[in-house]
Amino acid sequence: MEYLKNKLIESNLLNKDDKFDMYVLKDMLKRRMNEVKFKQVKEDSARFIFTNEDLSFYSKELFLQMIDKL
Numbered sequence: 586m587e588y589l590k591n592k593l594i595e596s597n598l599l600n601k602d603d604k605f606d607m608y609v610l611k612d613m614l615k616r617r618m619n620e621v622k623f624k625q626v627k628e629d630s631a632r633f634i635f636t637n638e639d640l641s642f643y644s645k646e647l648f649l650q651m652i653d654k655l
Contacts, residue, residue, distance in 0.1 A: 586610075607655065614652045618645055 586605065593599035598613070627640045634640070 611652050611655060615649060618648045618652070621645065621648075 586607075589610070590599060590605040593605070593613075594601055599605060603609075623643055623645060627643050630640055630643065
C-alpha cells in the first residue's frame with residue numbers, strides 16, 4: 586500500500602498528507618470504473634484474445650463487484 590500511495594502521489598492523484606487505505610483505494614477504483622467506456626475496452630481487448638471467447642462479461646458491474654471483494 587505504501588508503494589502504491591507513493592506512485593499515486595508521483596502521479597498527482599493523491600497528496601502527500603492524504604489518508605490512504607483500502608477504503609480510499611476502493612473509492613478511487615470505483616470512481617475510475619464509472620469513467621471507463623467498456624464498449625471500447627471490449628474492442629481493444631478482442632485483438633489480444635486468440636480464441637472465440639465472449640467478452641460480453643466485461644462490464645462496469647463486474648469490475649465494481651471485483652473491487653468490493655478486495
